[in-house]
Amino acid sequence: MIAQKTAKGSRSEDRLLSFVLLIAITVTLTPVLRLFLEGVTAQDRFSLSLMRDVLGQDSTHRALWHSLTTAGLGTLVSVLIGSTFAFLVALTDLRAKAALVFCLMIPMMIPPQITALSWTQIMGPSSVLLKTIGMAPPLGAPQPLYSPAGIILLLGVQHSSIVFLTLRAGLRAIPQEVIEAARISGAKGLRVWWQIIVPLCLPSLAAGIAITFVTALGNFGIPAMLGIPAGYVTLPTLIYQKLAGLGTSVLAEVAVLAMLIGFVAICGILLQRFFQSQQRVHLVGSSSRPLAIALGRARLPIEALLWMIVAVILLLPMLGLLATSLVPAYGVPLRFDTVTLSSWYETLFRQPATSRAFFNSFSLAIGTAVVLIVICLPLAWLMERNPTRLGRLFDALVDLPYALPGVVLAIAMILLLINLPFTDATLYGTIWIIFLAYLARFLTVMFRPIQASIRQLDPAMNEAAQSVGASLWQRLRTIILPLSAPSAAAGTILVFLTAFNELTVSALLWSSGTETLGVMIFNLDDSGETVMASALAMTIVLVVMALMAAIQLSARNLPKGVVPWQT
Amino acid sequence: MADIRLASVAKHFDGVPALHPLTAHIHDGEFVALLGPSGCGKSTLLRLLAGFEAPSQGSLMIGDTEVANAQSGQAVPPEARNIGFVFQSYALWPHMTVRRNVSYPLEVRGLGKAERIAQTDAALQATGLEKFADRMPSDLSGGQRQRIALARCLVSDPQAVLLDEPLANLDVALRASMQDVFSDFHKRTGATMVYVTHDQAEAMAMADRIAVMFEGRIVQLDTPETLYAQPRSTFVAGFVGEGTVLPINGIERQDNITRARLYGERIAIRTDADHPNQICIRPENINITETGDLRSIVQRSTYLGGRYRLTLQLPNGALLKAESPERYADGRQLGLSIQMPWAFTEA
Ligand SMILES: Nc1ncnc2c1ncn2[C@@H]1O[C@H](COP(=O)(O)OP(=O)(O)O)[C@@H](O)[C@H]1O
Numbered sequence: 001m002i003a004q005k006t007a008k009g010s011r012s013e014d015r016l017l018s019f020v021l022l023i024a025i026t027v028t029l030t031p032v033l034r035l036f037l038e039g040v041t042a043q044d045r046f047s048l049s050l051m052r053d054v055l056g057q058d059s060t061h062r063a064l065w066h067s068l069t070t071a072g073l074g075t076l077v078s079v080l081i082g083s084t085f086a087f088l089v090a091l092t093d094l095r096a097k098a099a100l101v102f103c104l105m106i107p108m109m110i111p112p113q114i115t116a117l118s119w120t121q122i123m124g125p126s127s128v129l130l131k132t133i134g135m136a137p138p139l140g141a142p143q144p145l146y147s148p149a150g151i152i153l154l155l156g157v158q159h160s161s162i163v164f165l166t167l168r169a170g171l172r173a174i175p176q177e178v179i180e181a182a183r184i185s186g187a188k189g190l191r192v193w194w195q196i197i198v199p200l201c202l203p204s205l206a207a208g209i210a211i212t213f214v215t216a217l218g219n220f221g222i223p224a225m226l227g228i229p230a231g232y233v234t235l236p237t238l239i240y241q242k243l244a245g246l247g248t249s250v251l252a253e254v255a256v257l258a259m260l261i262g263f264v265a266i267c268g269i270l271l272q273r274f275f276q277s278q279q280r281v282h283l284v285g286s287s288s289r290p291l292a293i294a295l296g297r298a299r300l301p302i303e304a305l306l307w308m309i310v311a312v313i314l315l316l317p318m319l320g321l322l323a324t325s326l327v328p329a330y331g332v333p334l335r336f337d338t339v340t341l342s343s344w345y346e347t348l349f350r351q352p353a354t355s356r357a358f359f360n361s362f363s364l365a366i367g368t369a370v371v372l373i374v375i376c377l378p379l380a381w382l383m384e385r386n387p388t389r390l391g392r393l394f395d396a397l398v399d400l401p402y403a404l405p406g407v408v409l410a411i412a413m414i415l416l417l418i419n420l421p422f423t424d425a426t427l428y429g430t431i432w433i434i435f436l437a438y439l440a441r442f443l444t445v446m447f448r449p450i451q452a453s454i455r456q457l458d459p460a461m462n463e464a465a466q467s468v469g470a471s472l473w474q475r476l477r478t479i480i481l482p483l484s485a486p487s488a489a490a491g492t493i494l495v496f497l498t499a500f501n502e503l504t505v506s507a508l509l510w511s512s513g514t515e516t517l518g519v520m521i522f523n524l525d526d527s528g529e530t531v532m533a534s535a536l537a538m539t540i541v542l543v544v545m546a547l548m549a550a551i552q553l554s555a556r557n558l559p560k561g562v563v564p565w566q567t
Numbered sequence: 568m569a570d571i572r573l574a575s576v577a578k579h580f581d582g583v584p585a586l587h588p589l590t591a592h593i594h595d596g597e598f599v600a601l602l603g604p605s606g607c608g609k610s611t612l613l614r615l616l617a618g619f620e621a622p623s624q625g626s627l628m629i630g631d632t633e634v635a636n637a638q639s640g641q642a643v644p645p646e647a648r649n650i651g652f653v654f655q656s657y658a659l660w661p662h663m664t665v666r667r668n669v670s671y672p673l674e675v676r677g678l679g680k681a682e683r684i685a686q687t688d689a690a691l692q693a694t695g696l697e698k699f700a701d702r703m704p705s706d707l708s709g710g711q712r713q714r715i716a717l718a719r720c721l722v723s724d725p726q727a728v729l730l731d732e733p734l735a736n737l738d739v740a741l742r743a744s745m746q747d748v749f750s751d752f753h754k755r756t757g758a759t760m761v762y763v764t765h766d767q768a769e770a771m772a773m774a775d776r777i778a779v780m781f782e783g784r785i786v787q788l789d790t791p792e793t794l795y796a797q798p799r800s801t802f803v804a805g806f807v808g809e810g811t812v813l814p815i816n817g818i819e820r821q822d823n824i825t826r827a828r829l830y831g832e833r834i835a836i837r838t839d840a841d842h843p844n845q846i847c848i849r850p851e852n853i854n855i856t857e858t859g860d861l862r863s864i865v866q867r868s869t870y871l872g873g874r875y876r877l878t879l880q881l882p883n884g885a886l887l888k889a890e891s892p893e894r895y896a897d898g899r900q901l902g903l904s905i906q907m908p909w910a911f912t913e914a
């Protein structure tokens with residue numbers, strides 16, 4: 001009798017697992033497959049002629065070269081900033097580390113087009129901030145950020161936290177004894193750092209560099225805001241310009257471009273996974289107590305320097321943005337008699353387009369979070385309970401839609417949904433295509449925290465419930481859900497945050513009536529409404545910081561690895 | 568080589584005392600074991616000697632140099648103390664070969680290449696590691712890794728060698744042979760060694776003197792023999808050699824013989840205290856005789872090979888451990904006579 005019951009229980013679990021896996025795979029992986037098919041077919045037959053054509057064009061070469069140089073040098077900037085912070089925070093006795101780390105994470109969570117917008121507000125001839133303090137360059141002087149160097153700098157700032165997080169995780173895995181052994185052998189200061197610490201954290205640094213490069217390569221907001229005015233085109237902006245200018249007639253062509261950037265990205269991802277696996281050197285020992293090498297008299301100057309860097313990359317641009325949002329018209333200096341909230345009022349309450357964008361982004365973010373939680377909770381639990389080969393494959397690939405550049409996923413979604421199979425209907429131009437793209441892209445953002453918390457659950461809890469006769473559904477509802485709720489909540493906020501700010505995917509998928517907030521800022525700035533764009537951007541920054549603070553405050557109740565900036 | 572002097576050294580972590588003020592002298596060339604239950608502050612004391620922690624109070628001398636002084640705040644950093652440290656986790660550098668691990672202290676000191684190779688080879692040979700010199704530490708077994716760690720700290724001819732539970736990660740069989748490695752190492756080099764362990768057999772087997780620690784204090788620092796024969800507190804009597812401690816009273820002295828009353832019976836005791844109030848009874852202090860004055864009941868007898876260990880209950884409920892060549896049935900009444908137990912004063 002009991003044996004029968006268990007068998008039945010596990011069969012219902014098997015069925016549920018296959019079902020949920022099927023949905024998850026459909027949602028995440030079919031678009032990528034569809035894209036690949038498009039690139040290697042012409043008139044429904046296998047052909048590489050289109051690929052040859054597109055890859056032979058000069059514009060392709062130029063954009064590829066621009067993408068590689070800006071992403072490569074931007075990564076270098078990220079490494080400089082991120083590793084300086086990681087080494088100092090992980091190894092020394094700096095004070096107020098948590099606050100420092102939190103501030104360093106904000107640029108990562110602020111959408112790139114807002115980063116670009118805010119930096120342009122502290123440089124160039126029409127900067128309200130510079131005008132106000134009387135330091136603006138003469139009219140007609142070029143905006144220095146509209147250049148490859150500007151793109152590189154901002155890509156570097158935007159992604160330095162990725163290097164920081166991976167490197168710090170690697171540094172924390174180094175047992176304290178290994179460093180003490182070096183000191184007792186007579187090594188001191190920089191020698192310990194160079195001969196012991198650096199070699200041991202090299203794999204995680206390399207992994208961080210690879211994934212930063214991939215992220216910078218796929219960045220659309222920064223090269224779009226800074227590169228397009230300068231006529232400097234990268235692969236994502238080339239795809240955007242072609243599709244925006246010529247419509248879906250060039251779909252096959254941009255599919256090849258998307259495959260090209262996807263290919264480079266996958267090389268980077270593979271490299272990152274390789275280095276990550278190298279990290280598991282057999283280090284025996286505890287790393288329980290964090291290192292705190294005394295900086296001595298250098299501590300205060302170093303702290304001052306780090307906070308100054310944070311001020312320059314975070315505070316200054318935000319001040320510029322704020323200043324611009326408070327003037328009546330772009331170019332007017334901010335004074336007591338000119339300060340006004342009219343653009344805030346206009347943006348938040350008057351403009352129908354921005355209200356619509358708020359509504360769209362809000363619904364998309366909420367909808368995505370809700371659907372993903374429904375998929376991910378049972379999925380993570382069942383995958384942990386009965387590991388199958390399909391599950392392992394899914395586990396290895398689920399990050400792909402998120403790691404791949406957004407333009408790749410966007411093009412893939414268009415190809416997949418422009419003609420629904422067996423009908424004449426299309427989802428292209430509706431909000432549903434954006435929604436489905438978000439589901440694919442952010443599934444991993446929800447899945448990983450829940451997976452982390454379920455892995456830390458004692459399997460006996462479920463078995464105990466099973467032994468007293470609780471059905472699958474009862475167990476999910478009364479045992480698994482409450483125990484993984486904190487992580488699910490954190491995942492929800494993260495999904496909401498990322499979806500709310502999203503630009504790259506929606507930039508290619510929006511049409512009149514379905515614009516998102518990300519697109520709205522881009523469009524407002526593009527049409528010269530910089531003041532309104534700034535007010536909207538400021539609003540979003542405030543929402544982002546409030547949500548981040550909410551996660552930070554609940555961090556103590558969350559399992560390890562859920563809050564992305566607390567490894 | 569050098570001696571180590573601790574003058575009322577204490578250590579607090581965030582105001583919580585981990586070590587109470589302690590004063591001790593470890594002689595040049597001595598092998599001292601720090602023995603005590605987990606959490607009693609052994610590692611903290613060792614890390615103070617190494618310089619990984621600074622004392623909250625008191626001062627510390629190694630040889631003729633004062634290496635730490637809480638009053639003046641002056642401290643010699645670990646890298647300048649010329650001390651060897653063997654970690655429980657070995658703490659080998661996984662990205663260096665065995666040879667480079669061992670020669671690293673010489674490299675740091677800027678020794679010439681020829682000299683470095685010669686000294687490294689000598690250290691590898693002394694620990695029997697020549698064959699593995701070009702392997703990576705991750706390819707070796709636990710015992711071999713610990714020998715690399717030992718070679719690494721011997722290569723630079725340190726003033727003292729500190730070992731923090733170096734055998735705790737090894738299995739029982741390996742532990743015995745590694746004990747011999749450490750003992751031989753001590754005999755050959757004459758190094759001053761401080762060895763942390765929670766295993767009393769390990770401490771007894773190797774140490775010249777044992778410092779028994781309890782709740783942040785050294786409760787007794789003596790040779791293993793003295794510690795066993797003359798414990799000075801209930802904790803030491805119980806922790807070392809599982810002695811039974813019972814209260815006595817009515818001390819009388821007569822012709823160099825001291826007697827006391829144990830549960831009403833008069834027995835002769837050994838002591839150096841004026842007013843001892845406890846005795847430590849070890850199995851060899853107990854004689855089983857039908858005429859014994861102290862009555863007891865056999866609770867259990869366990870075969871130890873060649874002899875039996877008896878757990879005996881006295882009329883007032885106290886338990887005693889005795890040994891006997893023959894088995895006694897459970898519940899049997901036995902008479903005991905207690906022969907010259909050690910007596911001490913406990914507050
Ligand atoms: N770095 C530290 N910070 C705070 N407390 C510590 C630290 N190191 C040790 N302690 C505390 O000091 C006490 C003694 O620890 P330790 O010396 O490691 O004990 P043992 O090695 O004898 O097991 C313990 O209560 C431990 O929690």
Ligand SMILES: [Mg+2]
Pocket residue numbers: 609610611
């Ligand atoms: Mg310890």
